[in-house]
Amino acid sequence: MENLMGNNKLDRDLIMRKLKEVQDPELKRSIVDLGMVEDILEQNRSLTIKIKLTVAGCPLKDKISGDIKAALADLTEIDKIKIEFSAMTEEERKKLTRQITGKDPSELFHARGVKNVILVASGKGGVGKSTVTANLAASLALQGHKVGLLDADIYGFSIPRILGLNGRPTVIDNTIIPLEKHGLRVISMGFFIEENEAVIWRGPMVHKAVSQFLSDVFWDNLDFLLIDLPPGTGDVALSLAQTVKGVNAVLVTTPQPGAYMVASRIGKLVSKFNIRMLGIIENMSYFLAPDGSREYIFGSGGGQELSDKMGIPLLGQIPLATEVRSGGDNGIPIVLSENNTPAADMIREIAEKISGILAAGHDK
Ligand SMILES: Nc1ncnc2c1ncn2[C@@H]1O[C@H](COP(=O)(O)OP(=O)(O)O)[C@@H](O)[C@H]1O
Numbered sequence: 001m002e003n004l005m006g007n008n009k010l011d012r013d014l015i016m017r018k019l020k021e022v023q024d025p026e027l028k029r030s031i032v033d034l035g036m037v038e039d040i041l042e043q044n045r046s047l048t049i050k051i052k053l054t055v056a057g058c059p060l061k062d063k064i065s066g067d068i069k070a071a072l073a074d075l076t077e078i079d080k081i082k083i084e085f086s087a088m089t090e091e092e093r094k095k096l097t098r099q100i101t102g103k104d105p106s107e108l109f110h111a112r113g114v115k116n117v118i119l120v121a122s123g124k125g126g127v128g129k130s131t132v133t134a135n136l137a138a139s140l141a142l143q144g145h146k147v148g149l150l151d152a153d154i155y156g157f158s159i160p161r162i163l164g165l166n167g168r169p170t171v172i173d174n175t176i177i178p179l180e181k182h183g184l185r186v187i188s189m190g191f192f193i194e195e196n197e198a199v200i201w202r203g204p205m206v207h208k209a210v211s212q213f214l215s216d217v218f219w220d221n222l223d224f225l226l227i228d229l230p231p232g233t234g235d236v237a238l239s240l241a242q243t244v245k246g247v248n249a250v251l252v253t254t255p256q257p258g259a260y261m262v263a264s265r266i267g268k269l270v271s272k273f274n275i276r277m278l279g280i281i282e283n284m285s286y287f288l289a290p291d292g293s294r295e296y297i298f299g300s301g302g303g304q305e306l307s308d309k310m311g312i313p314l315l316g317q318i319p320l321a322t323e324v325r326s327g328g329d330n331g332i333p334i335v336l337s338e339n340n341t342p343a344a345d346m347i348r349e350i351a352e353k354i355s356g357i358l359a360a361g362h363d364k
């Protein structure tokens with residue numbers, strides 16, 4: 001058997017060039033650059049490629065195998081390709097972490113690579129904050145941005161259901177690789193605990209969990225990181241504001257007159273802490289009847305009132321619509337499925353406003 005790693009340089013270079021195109025599905029880096037190609041052996045027109053996985057039993061083996069075979073498909077000198085997997089040693093994993101983050105594993109803070117952090121806050125639960133956050137994130141991704149979504153609602157996480165996303169994130173040497181769905185990188189407490197498991201957290205633990213989701217997750221140079229905050233309290237917003245510089249926020253409210261009372265409390269808290277308020281999003285603003293008329297089921301004026309009181313713009317009013325609710329239940333945000341509905345149009349418009357405001361901010 002001939003070892004192509006050492007001699008027979010030409011063939012090895014050609015194969016390595018082709019393998020360089022193959023990416024680790026989670027880290028989005030070439031398997032060659034990541035040091036995952038351990039050996040290439042050739043015998044009787046049959047090629048054996050030894051791959052070192054970042055973690056043993058990596059569920060993405062099949063994907064990597066398939067991608068390698070596809071990348072080498074046009075090698076006429078080869079009839080058969082066999083791929084053998086092993087796992088990296090701890091030392092090798094440390095080296096890889098250093099390489100992808102440019103830092104020592106002990107001082108990781110991946111959120112630094114994030115251009116814009118946007119907190120999505122509300123005065124109380126049930127106003128559609130998580131639904132709006134998921135749809136805004138999906139809209140920003142549709143516009144071509146790299147987007148992450150951090151579900152910081154530790155007790156009442158709902159992002160996994162809204163995105164139809166479940167699973168255990170891979171952890172490489174204390175670095176958590178976010179899960180991916182609909183073009184978004186996502187982290188939620190829901191990925192780490194069993195369904196129906198009761199979570200009892202004291203304040204400091206919540207703070208720690210959320211700051212870990214920022215510091216230990218491999219967000220990897222996002223344009224936007226949206227953070228779905230727990231409703232009501234400002235604690236998480238505040239601890240985030242202290243951890244990351246230049247945080248932005250939007251407030252989600254319903255149209256009840258006087259709803260601003262609840263929402264403005266968190267608004268005030270947030271504005272004290274160097275968080276830039278981008279605007280208000282009014283959700284469940286009206287029901288669009290089949291004849292085109294609007295029914296103001298939850299009253300009207302709340303968003304505008306809050307906007308006037310706080311002196312920040314009303315970014316938009318999202319109608320109450322069956323497809324918004326069913327999209328959340330089916331795991332597909334409506335901006336991706338029912339994309340020609342008034343609710344989807346409005347959410348996209350709000351996402352464009354937000355990216356516009358932030359782009360302008362960066363030019364200054
Ligand atoms: N614009 C809307 N039209 C119809 N249903 C909505 C709308 N916004 C949210 N919902 C539904 O309201 C419920 C609560 O939404 P959710 O996003 O979980 O609220 P929060 O995160 O504020 O607690 C969900 O069932 C969701 O599908």
Ligand SMILES: [Mg+2]
Nearest residue numbers: 129130153158
């Ligand atoms: Mg929620």
